Every structure is written in structure tokens, then in C-alpha cells.
Amino acid sequence: MSPILKTACEFTWACSSDRSCVAGAIGGVVTALLFCKVVYDIYVYPRYISPLRNVPGPPLGHPIYGQFLKIINGEAGIPQREWVKQYGPVVRVVGPIGIERVIFLKPEALHKVLVADWVEYPRPAFVRKVLGVVTGNGLLTVTGNEHKQMRKAMNPAFSIPNLMAQSDMYYGPIGGLIDILRTEVDSEKDRNDGKVLLMYEWLSKVTLDIICETAFGYQTDSLHNPDNELAEAYHKLTSLQTGPNMARFIAILSMPGAMKMFHSEWVYNYRHWFDKFEVTRHLSVMLESMRRVRKVSATMLQDKLRDSAVPISDSETKRDIMSILVRARKADLDSQAGGYAMSDEAMMDQVLTFLGAGHETTASGLAWTLWLLAKDPKSQQKLREEVTALYAETSRPGYRALKDLQWLECVVQESLRLMPPVPMTFRKAGKTDYIDGVLVPEGTLFYIPIRVVNTWKEVWGEDAEEFNPSRWLNLPPNYNPIFSSLSFLAGPHGCIGKTMAIVEMKAILSALIANFEFEPAYPGQIAHPTAAITMKPEDNLPLRVRRVK
Numbered sequence: 018m019s020p021i022l023k024t025a026c027e028f029t030w031a032c033s034s035d036r037s038c039v040a041g042a043i044g045g046v047v048t049a050l051l052f053c054k055v056v057y058d059i060y061v062y063p064r065y066i067s068p069l070r071n072v073p074g075p076p077l078g079h080p081i082y083g084q085f086l087k088i089i090n091g092e093a094g095i096p097q098r099e100w101v102k103q104y105g106p107v108v109r110v111v112g113p114i115g116i117e118r119v120i121f122l123k124p125e126a127l128h129k130v131l132v133a134d135w136v137e138y139p140r141p142a143f144v145r146k147v148l149g150v151v152t153g154n155g156l157l158t159v160t161g162n163e164h165k166q167m168r169k170a171m172n173p174a175f176s177i178p179n180l181m182a183q184s185d186m187y188y189g190p191i192g193g194l195i196d197i198l199r200t201e202v203d204s205e206k207d208r209n210d211g212k213v214l215l216m217y218e219w220l221s222k223v224t225l226d227i228i229c230e231t232a233f234g235y236q237t238d239s240l241h242n243p244d245n246e247l248a249e250a251y252h253k254l255t256s257l258q259t260g261p262n263m264a265r266f267i268a269i270l271s272m273p274g275a276m277k278m279f280h281s282e283w284v285y286n287y288r289h290w291f292d293k294f295e296v297t298r299h300l301s302v303m304l305e306s307m308r309r310v311r312k313v314s315a316t317m318l319q320d321k322l323r324d325s326a327v328p329i330s331d332s333e334t335k336r337d338i339m340s341i342l343v344r345a346r347k348a349d350l351d352s353q354a355g356g357y358a359m360s361d362e363a364m365m366d367q368v369l370t371f372l373g374a375g376h377e378t379t380a381s382g383l384a385w386t387l388w389l390l391a392k393d394p395k396s397q398q399k400l401r402e403e404v405t406a407l408y409a410e411t412s413r414p415g416y417r418a419l420k421d422l423q424w425l426e427c428v429v430q431e432s433l434r435l436m437p438p439v440p441m442t443f444r445k446a447g448k449t450d451y452i453d454g455v456l457v458p459e460g461t462l463f464y465i466p467i468r469v470v471n472t473w474k475e476v477w478g479e480d481a482e483e484f485n486p487s488r489w490l491n492l493p494p495n496y497n498p499i500f501s502s503l504s505f506l507a508g509p510h511g512c513i514g515k516t517m518a519i520v521e522m523k524a525i526l527s528a529l530i531a532n533f534e535f536e537p538a539y540p541g542q543i544a545h546p547t548a549a550i551t552m553k554p555e556d557n558l559p560l561r562v563r564r565v566k
């Protein structure tokens with residue numbers, strides 16, 4: 018028994034006749050027990066008890082935070098990459114209050130966690146809570162059977178024939194973007210010098226307009242409207258994405274009742290109180306932005322529900338994702354077969370999910386592609402030649418035409434490999450089991466280190482951390498088509514919008530490269546990724562843009 022606990026017990030015994038003394042003694046015992054628990058969790062368990070204690074990894078680190086400060090203050094995925102280089106493909110890292118996390122890199126281990134036993138390795142509660150605040154109770158937050166049903170209901174809307182029919186919808190916003198950039202570049206006195214533009218901001222707008230059109234049949238036109246409510250709200254939300262902000266947010270969400278608080282009218286009305294404290298300052302901006310996103314989303318959903326009288330088999334009808342889902346739901350309800358029919362509330366959460374998951378990810382992917390091409394003029398020129406030839410044939414290349422461009426495919430795959438918009442995700446063990454020869458206890462957290470997997474030298478060779486699109490013409494012998502480049506993850510929770518995102522990226526990129534040349538904004542420019550859920554460029558990516566001669 019610890020000395021503190023012993024003293025507390027003796028004290029209780031000695032004072033048991035006196036009431037206040039008993040209360041004090043109980044308090045003492047509780048404090049002592051808590052103290053012992055903390056010492057056990059932070060000091061004893063990770064050092065002497067945990068089955069993971071002999072797995073290689075960095076030192077336990079700070080007595081309270083472990084390696085957490087290094088992770089949240091570092092570039093997304095980079096501390097993990099350094100540890101893998103030093104300790105190998107299985108790593109244990111101790112986080113705050115002694116909580117252990119493991120990293121597995123080998124395809125067999127990833128297959129078990131993400132594919133074979135996926136139900137037993139769900140997203141941990143803290144990830145679902147963070148995502149849930151922004152995206153509601155949709156595909157990103159549900160697990161197990163509920164997820165299976167929801168995903169089954171959604172899959173047809175993301176089918177290849179539907180995506181083929183949709184790709185023409187991209188060209189309204191893309192045409193708008195090209196015109197705006199031309200006007201911006203031409204406004205410069207010396208056109209040969211080009212103009213420095215914050216490319217991420219423009220890409221964020223064009224992808225928002227495209228997702229609203231393809232997912233909801235809704236014309237946002239944030240490109241031409243600087244005060245657009247939805248664009249402004251997302252701009253504010255993404256600006257909050259820093260490692261320390263995420264850490265604070267997770268800590269707040271872990272408190273009992275926190276999720277209710279986020280949806281409470283009362284808390285919303287008094288949100289300015291959050292501004293008074295450093296730790297909660299970002300919450301009022303967040304509540305305000307989420308309110309706006311929900312308001313616009315509700316309008317979009319109402320429009321869809323009004324449309325639902327259109328028959329499902331009519332191929333001439335609207336092809337946006339929500340129209341398809343609404344019609345499928347109606348068919349389910351009409352048939353009374355007892356299938357899975359989403360409630361209005363669930364439909365609303367899908368709107369939030371597609372907006373949250375499908376806009377900023379694609380914008381970040383495109384921004385990093387432009388950055389990498391700006392630093393590699395040869396690859397950029399080679400791409401220009403390829404896409405110019407395509408544009409000579411058609412001004413609105415569709416799914417097939419874009420798919421057939423070999424260098425475009427290499428550039429997009431290489432950029433997504435090197436700078437994955439989602440650099441990392443998490444899972445939690447729902448059972449105790451061996452993975453890659455290591456006994457992983459129930460409750461253990463997994464880093465799924467997408468950026469580390471994508472740049473693992475064992476697979477990609479010594480130049481794994483460099484941009485080299487031609488590697489996709491001759492893939493390395495250890496390449497695994499599912500687990501060597503994990504940017505969209507794999508298995509039943511893998512990205513449902515993968516094909517859509519790739520086609521959209523290709524359509525936007527080819528139009529940009531056919532019309533403009535991109536260069537770093539100034540010599541020695543370095544682009545820093547934010548360390549949060551998605552990896553956008555911290556400074557919104559200033560690039561020098563010129564018209565193609």
C-alpha cells in the first residue's frame with residue numbers, strides 16, 4: 018500500500034467518531050486513490066505492466082503529456098515518420114496521461130485493422146466526437162451495423178456511371194475560376210511578371226461550388242461572391258485547424274455533456290463568454306460558423322425534399338448525390354419492404370458530411386499539387402503539353418478523357434502520395450489480439466499514419482520523400498495497390514468519394530495548367546502544412562501565376 022494511502026486509512030480510523038473528521042478522511046482516501054491511479058497510469062503501467070512495454074519507440078517523454086507536445090507542435094505526420102525511421106514498422110508512443118498509441122506499417126497489419134476486423138477497430142470516440150460536431154451523425158461518425166446500412170444506401174450515388182454523368186457539372190465553377198484568374202493576372206501592370214495569388218483560397222471556393230452542385234444540385238457561386246455565407250463559415254472553421262486548437266477541442270469534448278452543449282441554443286446565445294478565456298476562445302467562432310453551415314444545409318435539403326416526387330428510374334432527372342438519395346429513400350418507403358430509410362435528420366447529417374468531407378480535402382489536394390508542380394517546372398510543362406492536346410479536342414473533358422491521360426494520373430497520384438490531404442487517422446482496439454506478432458490490448462489507440470505509410474522507404478525507395486511523378490510508370494517491387502498509398506484509406510471506412518475526388522482534381526488541374534503557369538511566389542518559399550484533421554497550406558499558398566503564352 019502506498020504511504021499516502023496508509024496514512025489516510027490510519028487517519029480515518031483514528032477519527033471515526035467525529036462526523037466532519039470522517040468526511041475529511043473520506044476525501045483524503047479518495048484523493049489518495051486518485052493520486053495512486055494517476056501514478057499507476059502515468060508511471061507504473063507503461064513502464065512495467067503494459068504488454069506493449071517492450072515494443073520499440075521513443076522515450077516516454079514528459080511525465081504528464083508523454084510525446085503529445087512534440088506531436089501537436091510538429092508538422093502533421095512528421096514526428097511519427099521520424100520514429101518509424103528510427104524504430105521500425107511497429108512503434109509504441111506514449112501520449113498524455115500515459116495513454117499508449119501504436120503504429121503499424123506493414124500491409125498485413127493494416128489489412129487486419131482496416132479491412133478484415135474493421136468492426137472491432139472503429140474510429141475512437143474522441144475522433145467521432147470531433148467529426149460529429151462538424152459533420153453530424155453521418156458516415157464519418159457511425160460504426161458497425163449502422164455504418165453498413167448507411168454505406169449500402171449511399172454507394173449507388175457514388176457509382177461510376179453516376180460520376181460519369183456528373184463530371185459535366187464541374188465546368189460551370191471551373192470556367193468561373195479560369196475567368197477570375199485571367200482577370201486577376203491581367204490586372205497586373207506587367208503581365209509578364211504574373212501576379213501572386215493565394216491559390217488555396219481560390220481552390221477552396223471552386224471545390225465548394227463543385228461539391229454543392231454535384232452533391233446537392235445547389236449553385237453556391239462562392240467564386241463570385243466574397244461574402245458567401247457558406248464559404249465564409251468554412252474559411253473560419255478551417256482557419257481554426259491547428260494542432261494546439263485540436264488538442265483543446267478534444268479535451269473539451271471529452272467532458273461529460275460537451276456534445277449536448279455544442280447543440281444547445283442557450284450555449285449558442287452566450288457564446289461570447291468563450292472569448293474571455295484563451296482555452297475556449299476558438300469555440301465561439303466555431304459555434305457561429307457551424308450555425309451558418311447548418312442553416313445553408315437545411316435550405317439545400319428542403320429543396321431536395323421538394324424534388325422527391327421525381328421517379329428514380331428517370332435518367333434525365335437530377336444526378337446530384339442528394340437527389341439520388343432522396344429518391345432512393347422514397348422508393349424504399351413506397352415499397353414498404355422494411356429497408357433502410359433515412360430520417361430527415363439523418364439526411365441533414367449526410368449534407369453536412371459531404372460538405373465537410375468533400376470540399377476542403379479536395380482543395381488541399383489540389384493546392385499541394387500546384388505547389389509541387391510550381392517547384393518542378395519540367396513536370397508542369399509535360400502536363401501542360403498533355404492537357405493542351407486534350408483541350409484542343411474538347412473544352413469540357415469528361416470522366417473517360419481525364420482518366421486516359423497518363424501524366425495527369427501520375428502527377429495526381431504522386432501528389433496525393435506525398436502530401437495526403439488527410440495525413441493521419443485513428444482507430445481503437447475493441448478486442449485484445451495479436452497484430453504483426455505484438456499482443457495489442459483492448460482499448461489501445463492506433464495511429465493510422467497515412468503520410469508515413471505513403472513515404473515509407475521500404476516500399477518507395479530512397480527518394481520516397483521526393484516528388485517524382487514518373488515513379489507511377491514503373492512501380493517498385495514492394496508496391497501494394499491498397500496499402501502502399503493510403504490517402505483515401507482502405508476497407509469499409511475508406512473514402513466513399515475517392516473516385517469523385519480524383520476526377521474533380523483532374524478536371525480542375527488540367528484546366529488550370531492549360532491556362533496558367535505556376536511558380537513559387539518568392540525565392541526560398543517554403544509551404545507549411547497545418548497539423549490537424551486535414552493538411553492545408555498554413556499561408557493559403559501564395560503562388561506567382563502567369564498566363565500561358
Ligand code: HEM
Pocket residue numbers: 140156157168232370371374375376378379382437438439442443503504505506509510511512513514515517518519
Ligand atoms: C482528395 C480528396 C479526399 C481525400 C484525400 C479523402 C480522404 C479520406 C479519408 C482518409 C477517409 C477515411 C477517414 C477515416 O477513416 O478516419 C475518408 C472518408 C470519407 N470521405 Fe473522403 N477524401 C476526399 C474526398 C472526399 C469527397 C469528395 C467526398 C464526398 C463527396 C468524401 C467523403 C467521405 C466520406 C463520407 C467518408 C467516410 C467514409 C466511411 O466511413 O464510410 N471524401 N476520406
